[in-house]
Amino acid sequence: MKKCFLISLMFWWTFLGATQANALRIVVLYPGASQIIKALGIEDEVVGVTRHDHFFPKATKVGSHLRPNLELIKALRLDVLIVGSKRAFPDELAGRFDAKVYRYDPRTLDEILKCIKDLGNILGREEKARQLIVKLSAKLTQVKPLPYQPKVIYEITSLPLKVAGQKSIVTDIIRAAGGINPVNVQKKHVLISPEKIIALSPDFYLYQEGPMNRNPVPPKERPYFKSLSAVVVKVPEIEFARPGLNSFDAVIKLNSLFWKHYRPTK
Numbered sequence: 001m002k003k004c005f006l007i008s009l010m011f012w013w014t015f016l017g018a019t020q021a022n023a024l025r026i027v028v029l030y031p032g033a034s035q036i037i038k039a040l041g042i043e044d045e046v047v048g049v050t051r052h053d054h055f056f057p058k059a060t061k062v063g064s065h066l067r068p069n070l071e072l073i074k075a076l077r078l079d080v081l082i083v084g085s086k087r088a089f090p091d092e093l094a095g096r097f098d099a100k101v102y103r104y105d106p107r108t109l110d111e112i113l114k115c116i117k118d119l120g121n122i123l124g125r126e127e128k129a130r131q132l133i134v135k136l137s138a139k140l141t142q143v144k145p146l147p148y149q150p151k152v153i154y155e156i157t158s159l160p161l162k163v164a165g166q167k168s169i170v171t172d173i174i175r176a177a178g179g180i181n182p183v184n185v186q187k188k189h190v191l192i193s194p195e196k197i198i199a200l201s202p203d204f205y206l207y208q209e210g211p212m213n214r215n216p217v218p219p220k221e222r223p224y225f226k227s228l229s230a231v232v233v234k235v236p237e238i239e240f241a242r243p244g245l246n247s248f249d250a251v252i253k254l255n256s257l258f259w260k261h262y263r264p265t266k
Contacts, residue, residue, distance in 0.1 A: 024123060027073055028053065029065045030084040032244035033104040036116055037082075039132055039245060040125040048076045052211070065089070070096065080122060106243045107188070108172040109251070113137070136248045143255045146178040150258050153182065153197055153230070155207035156189050156241065158216040163197070165190040169243040177254035179204070194224040204257070205230040210237025231261050 027048035028034050034055040037046060046056040050065045060076060063069040065088055073081070078099045083089035085105040094101040102122060106112040113133050120129020152174045154164040164170040165187040174181050182200045183190055197205075205228060207216055219225045219232050239246045239253075 024079045025077055026080045026082065026123070027062065027076060027078045028056075028059075028082045029062070029068055029089060030082060030104050031055065031065075032242045032246075033082045033115070033119070035244040035246065036119055036132070037123070040116075040120060040123060040128045042123060042125065045123075047078065048073055073097070082119075107167055107169055109140075109169075109176055109247060112169075112243055112247060136245065139248045140176060140251060142252050143177060144259060146255075146258055146262070147264070148262070150179045150203035151182045151200065152179040152204045152206060152254075153200065153202040154240070155205065155213065155216070155219070157213045158207065158219075158222075161192055161194065161197075162189050163192050164188070164241075168241070169247060170240055173240060173247055173250050173254060176251045178258055179254070194222075198225075198227055202230045204261075205232045206235050206240070207232070208235055208237040208241055210241070212237055212241070233257060 024045045026037070026042070026046045028037065028046060029050055031050060031053040034046070034049060034053050038055050043056065044058070046059050048062045049056050049059045050068070051061045051063060053059075060072065062072050062076075065084055068089075070093070074097065078097065081094070081097055081099045081101045082104055083094065083101060084103070086103070089103075094103075100122065102118065104115055104119075106115050113136065116129050116133055116136075120126045120132075154168070154170045154174070156162045156164060163183055164181060165183055165185040166181065167186060167188045171181040182202060183192065205219055207213065207219055209216060216234075218234070219228060235250075240250045
């Protein structure tokens, strides 16, 4: 009996050692990717996140996504580093790590789905990734076709006045919901004048509230927007401007908003 117990104990030590040896150590510097990683069933493998990332409470905080603590990240002995855009994390920084670096910077819903597939392959969760892609794609079937195409401007910051351009995930959310972004500039964020916004005559003016646009004055209370005739709606930044699983929910919410304010012409 004692011999059997010792053999069993040795087996579990060997098994646990192999499991720990094969487990990836992941650092995530873009919270939008954390949503996906958690949905893929990964928890303990994530050893480092930014200070605003609350998806993995046990992970070490390694600064912000724009100012990560590189030495602290190295000390975590990571295998996989997930970063954002090249502006947020340049290639020269990525080259400092002896780890696989994956750049998470989707600008469309299709690119988010591709990132899910990529992460599933990298992290060994291929089937989970496939199921998640199917689920998100099915969610978009809830969009009700509109009898009109509303023009939508999305405010990124009020001071300075900056809106979403054609390379923003917000523009693809608007498109998928049935609308159009009339700011035809091939940038993610666009500095713009109030006069230009009024001239574009939007049907909806969405303004975000969050880290990038803290406590914004409601647009209709700003002197320069007195002649703005659009429907004005405040939305959470994290739901609309950060590409992730939330982006698909944002499409459904926006489509419902369009229908709520639809007034058929006689």
